[in-house]
Amino acid sequence: MAWSKDKKLMQVQVEEDLYSIIEELAARDRRSITQEVIWLIEQGISRRDNLLAQVSLVETAERQGAKGSGIERATSEPARRSTRDAATNQAAVLSWVVAQLYDPGKVVSRYRAGKMIYLIEQATELGLFVSYLKHAAGPYDPKLRYGGPEKIALVGHRWLRATDESHFEPGPEIAEAIDHAEKVLDAASAKKVIRDFRKYTNGTLERWTTVDMAAREIIADGGKISAETVLAHINAIPQWAAKLEREEFELDKVAKTIDGLRKLGYLKA
Numbered sequence: 001m002a003w004s005k006d007k008k009l010m011q012v013q014v015e016e017d018l019y020s021i022i023e024e025l026a027a028r029d030r031r032s033i034t035q036e037v038i039w040l041i042e043q044g045i046s047r048r049d050n051l052l053a054q055v056s057l058v059e060t061a062e063r064q065g066a067k068g069s070g071i072e073r074a075t076s077e078p079a080r081r082s083t084r085d086a087a088t089n090q091a092a093v094l095s096w097v098v099a100q101l102y103d104p105g106k107v108v109s110r111y112r113a114g115k116m117i118y119l120i121e122q123a124t125e126l127g128l129f130v131s132y133l134k135h136a137a138g139p140y141d142p143k144l145r146y147g148g149p150e151k152i153a154l155v156g157h158r159w160l161r162a163t164d165e166s167h168f169e170p171g172p173e174i175a176e177a178i179d180h181a182e183k184v185l186d187a188a189s190a191k192k193v194i195r196d197f198r199k200y201t202n203g204t205l206e207r208w209t210t211v212d213m214a215a216r217e218i219i220a221d222g223g224k225i226s227a228e229t230v231l232a233h234i235n236a237i238p239q240w241a242a243k244l245e246r247e248e249f250e251l252d253k254v255a256k257t258i259d260g261l262r263k264l265g266y267l268k269a
Contacts, residue, residue: 089128089184091152093117094144095159096181098168100194107167111137114144115205120193122212122266124186134239138210153177196264207248210240211257212266219269227255 097116101108118139121129131147132139144150153160159177160168171177181187197205214233215225223229231254234240243249261267 086128087148088152088156089180090144090149091157091159092177092180093120093126093128093185094149095153095157095170095174095177096185096190097194098160099170099174099178100191101198102169107163107169109202110145110150110166110168111202112205113168114141115139115202115209116194116197117141117144118209119197119212119266120185120190122216123193123264124189126185128184132213134213134237136239136242138206138240139213203246203248207253208257208261210234210243210249211254212261214240215258215261215267215269219267225258225267225269227251227258230254230258 094113094117097113097120098108101112101116115138117129118132118141120126129141129144131143132141134140150160154162154168154171157176158171158173160174161171163169197208200208211230211234214230214237218225218229218233228251231244231249231251234249235244247253258267
């Protein structure tokens with residue numbers, strides 16, 4: 001059985017809807033969410049992620065002209081191993097970022113780590129973090145938290161230690177994570193991202209990552225980048241429209257952010 005592009009797009013929409021539900025649940029009092037519900041959500045995510053990987057493999061085989069390709073072909077051990085390897089690589093990079101940002105006594109938030117990973121992905125074209133969605137605080141990849149990498153870093157390898165619900169510090173095996181990550185990363189370029197952005201406030205990181213994602217989408221659609229076109233694009237996205245009411249997204253700040261993204265090499269147009 002082959003999968004059409006329309007079916008895959010439907011699956012991605014289901015993915016976005018599921019993550020929205022998860023984020024809403026996460027914002028509630030955790031005591032109102034039973035462990036059984038959390039487990040069921042995690043199992044659903046795992047099955048969904050495996051299915052998306054299978055769809056991608058089938059479509060690749062179809063493009064190459066393979067005959068008789070189907071889900072059976074995509075569920076081979078190499079495919080499953082590839083999915084596990086990607087999650088472990090993501091876990092290593094997450095741990096590496098936390099190690100770079102960490103100062104004794106100053107733990108690293110999931111928010112800041114996620115924003116730095118977004119910028120590293122765009123700066124280095126790593127191809128490892130490609131599931132960023134448009135959430136209220138800007139580009140956000142829920143798969144880091146709910147799809148496996150965070151658990152791998154915390155439990156599977158003890159690369160990180162959680163200090164509370166949303167903050168981390170390096171774990172007892174962080175040296176292993178750094179070694180692993182630097183076999184995957186362009187470490188020099190990634191360290192430059194950390195140097196460029198580590199002193200930025202959360203609000204500023206939100207603006208830079210949001211403007212970057214909006215600008216890339218405008219370029220992909222054949223449009224031209226300016227503060228006005230970026231703000232119009234942001235305003236057209238329901239999850240982001242409210243940003244325009246905040247000082248962080250005033251016209252002059254967005255214009256300076258675009259200039260900065262160009263100077264740092266994030267935007268080519």
